[in-house]
Amino acid sequence: NAGVTQTPKFRILKIGQSMTLQCAQDMNHNYMYWYRQDPGMGLKLIYYSVGAGITDKGEVPNGYNVSRSTTEDFPLRLELAAPSQTSVYFCASSPVSSNQPQHFGDGTRLSIL
Amino acid sequence: QKEVEQNSGPLSVPEGAIASLNCTYSDRGSQSFFWYRQYSGKSPELIMFIYSNGDKEDGRFTAQLNKASQYVSLLIRDSQPSDSATYLCAVTCSSGGSYIPTFGRGTSLIVHP
Numbered sequence: 001n002a003g004v005t006q007t008p009k010f011r012i013l014k015i016g017q018s019m020t021l022q023c024a025q026d027m028n029h030n031y032m033y034w035y036r037q038d039p040g041m042g043l044k045l046i047y048y049s050v051g052a053g054i055t056d057k058g059e060v061p062n063g064y065n066v067s068r069s070t071t072e073d074f075p076l077r078l079e080l081a082a083p084s085q086t087s088v089y090f091c092a093s094s095p096v097s098s099n100q101p102q103h104f105g106d107g108t109r110l111s112i113l
Numbered sequence: 114q115k116e117v118e119q120n121s122g123p124l125s126v127p128e129g130a131i132a133s134l135n136c137t138y139s140d141r142g143s144q145s146f147f148w149y150r151q152y153s154g155k156s157p158e159l160i161m162f163i164y165s166n167g168d169k170e171d172g173r174f175t176a177q178l179n180k181a182s183q184y185v186s187l188l189i190r191d192s193q194p195s196d197s198a199t200y201l202c203a204v205t206c207s208s209g210g211s212y213i214p215t216f217g218r219g220t221s222l223i224v225h226p
Contacts, residue, residue: 042216098212099145104156
């Protein structure tokens with residue numbers, strides 16, 4: 001079972017570059033989420049989606065964009081990367097509502113230099 | 114701003130003891146409560162979830178929920194060194210008509226032989 005798959009696992013970007021973090025799930029889950037986790041901190045919600053074509057901002061959306069064209073995929077776009085975006089990014093999904101447990105991907109460790 | 118508070122620890126317990134982890138939340142309308150375990154460098158994995166007041170037991174783990182006092186706790190009986198990890202409390206909080214998971218910063222647990 002693949003579950004939630006994130007690519008890449010590691011990436012180093014230069015300030016001002018752009019990139020897309022990929023997230024795919026094969027469990028037919030409606031809800032998908034992007035979090036960032038800084039050292040010693042919990043997870044901060046960046047964006048979430050309740051289904052294909054529907055996205056909404058979380059707690060820390062600035063500097064990021066998302067799209068949800070299919071149920072399976074939920075890519076996160078970083079435009080004009082800044083050092084403050086150095087973090088570990090986790091994608092997660094939950095079945096039919098946000099009141100159900102989340103399944104997490106393995107994370108993407110991103111450094112902006 | 115909906116808040117979920119946890120003592121960052123570390124909480125140190127001897128092997129075989131009971132570890133008690135606590136979490137408080139600010140949103141009285143919260144519906145779902147989760148405990149995730151996160152090993153260093155890994156993604157969170159679900160330990161327990163609870164929706165109703167009272168206790169819920171699963172093996173060595175017991176989740177306790179008190180909505181009137183707005184706290185949820187996790188008890189780990191017969192603690193093992195393999196339980197050493199960071200434990201994240203997550204609470205679904207109301208946000209614009211949806212319920213969105215909000216995470217605490219996590220409590221670091223160390224079980225020493």
